[in-house]
Amino acid sequence: MSNTIQFEDFTKADIRVGTIIEVSDFPKARKPAYQLTIDFGLLGVKKTSAQITTRYKKEALLNRQILAVVNFPKKQIANFMSDCLVVGAVDGKDVILLKPEHKVPNGSVVS
Template structure:
């Protein structure tokens, strides 16, 4: 594993957001949702997320997730993805969302 300096990590804007909408993206080659995420002071951002294996769109509404907010926007399957919703792969290579066990403010930065 390559080590990084604290300054490298500090440059990554990891913030909490609440999913306010989720819909299937019919243009995606691999099944994906188009998410709208409320990031508090940063506003509402769009993300493309391949998380359909474990999550139904309607069950994602209100869920708080951890997002990388300072990547450059990227065009993915017909949408502009502005943030990366984070997660980890399970043993079947399906994404499990990084989330919180207690409510926190939208836009809060990872400590």
């Protein structure tokens, strides 16, 4: 287990539900990855990259709801600017995306 944090530390992460509306190959990434465009409802549309190519086909990601941290600073990855970070569980080398059990409005807060 990692270091213990205070509840206030956890509340600093703004985790929201979004729907993937576009998936593209990301050939300039060092490790195989997709570029994702995600609709977060009233928060708008954000982009990110994710190294999930071994577990997911592009078609299976479209219209899928996911969880993402939306209040990290923007980060440049190769020639691409990432606005958020999708949340997943690591299983060996694979990342399994986390999602709500039932469909919820885009932008819903995870607490």
